[in-house]
Amino acid sequence: MKRFVRVIPYQINQQVNEVNEVPKGIELIQAPKIWPETKGEGVTIAVLDTGCDLDHPNLKDRIIGGKNFTDDDGGNPEIYNDYNGHGTHISGTIAASETNDGVVGVAPEANLLIVKVLNENGSGQHDWIIAGIHYAIEQRADIISMSLGGPDDNHELYEAIKLAVLNNILVVCAAGNDGDGNDRTDEFAYPGRYNEVICVGAINFERLSSDFTSSHDEIDLVAPGEEILSTYLNGEYAALSGTSMAAPHVSGALALIKVWANNYFGRxxxxxxxxxxxxxxxxxxxxxxxxxxxxxxxLTVLEHLEKVFDQEFVNMVLKDCSTKKSLI
Known part of the structure; x- marks a missing residue:
């Protein structure tokens, strides 16, 4: 029996034809203050989702390639267009180009590898996702972003994710939207539950936990996930809500961090x-x-710490920061 994974359920708040702004979520995480140092140049993010609007004016210059693993378009691997909208929205939050119109992504000079593993209905087989992860590894992606999930723990999917991490790829996943507002109950979705992934929950613009965000002990961090404005189908824009919208903020942030950290440490x-x-x-x-x-x-928390506290205190804070709970 084939098991399916779907886009993490989300809500469309609004669709618009024209906008010209830096989305609030990207402002909230302080991404624009990092852009004088880096905009994510040279980093490749593989977006495993429903495809992408390849001609969108804010995305077409960021896309470096892709592949279709679904049954859309007769299973043609060369056609990875988006007929759902979810993947296009995720891609825009990560890396929409900085132009005079539309929106801008967290890392507006990063590269997007479009890996279509969910069809027009937002549904995908585990085999498609596993193949998509292996493709991202082969293409030497730096980051894999997956705003998808399902209730089934799949051994082959887990092994593919561990292989990606072994290949030095950061894997970011949405936590899920099955939250009941009670942190004493756990709402699990895979692959977000796997320890090796970076699992992202959602908050609103007032920095309050979103009612829908799933809670469990594998949540790594949170990002804006309500009324998130980004790119959408047919060159348009839409505001969507869900942990699906939170995860790409972290994927884009990692592109900025990767460039900065590699330059700073010289390796x-x-x-x-x-x-x-x-x-x-x-x-x-x-x-x-x-x-x-x-x-x-x-993204600028370290800068703020250095301005307010002496270096000894900063070093103490950094030493106490959490690290990965376990590694392969």
Missing amino acids: ELSEPELYAQLIKRTVPLGFSPKLEGNGVIY
Whole structure:
């Protein structure tokens, strides 16, 4: 019996034809303040989703290739267009180009590898996703972003994710939208539950935990996930809500962190080292760790610490920052 994974359920709040702004979520995580140093140039993010609007004016210059693993278009691997909208929205939050119109992504000069593993209905077989992960590894992606999930723990999927991490690829997943507002109950979805992935929950623009965000002890951090404005089908734009919208904020943030950290340390950092750099750039919000993990991604937190406290205190804070719970 074939098991299916789907896009993490999400809500469309609004569709618009024309916009010209930096989305609020990208402002909230402080991405624009990092752009004078880096905009993610040279980093490749594989977006495993429903495909992408390849002609969207804010995305066409960011896409370096892709492949279709679904049954859309008769299974033609060369056609990875998006007929759903979810993948296009995710791609825009990660890396929409900085132009005079539309929106801009967290890492507006990063590369997008479009890996279509969910069909027009937002549904995908485990085999498609596993093949998509292997393709991302073969293409030497730096980051894999997956805003998808299902209830089944799949051994082959887990092994593919572990292989990606062994190849120094950061794997980012949405936590899920099955939350009941009670952090004492667990709502699990795979692959977000796997320890090796970076699992992202959602908050709103007031930095309050989203009612829908799933809670469990594998949440690593949170990012904006309500009324997130990004690219959409037919060159348009839409505001969507869900942990699906939170995860790409972290994928884009990792592209910025990777360029900065590699330049600062003068070498390529490993996956666990980059994870540590990510967690150092979170701020606790006061919610249960099952809801917020280490807190919200805030890219300039270290700069603020250095301005307010002496270096000895900063070093103490960094030493106490959480690191990956376990590694392969």
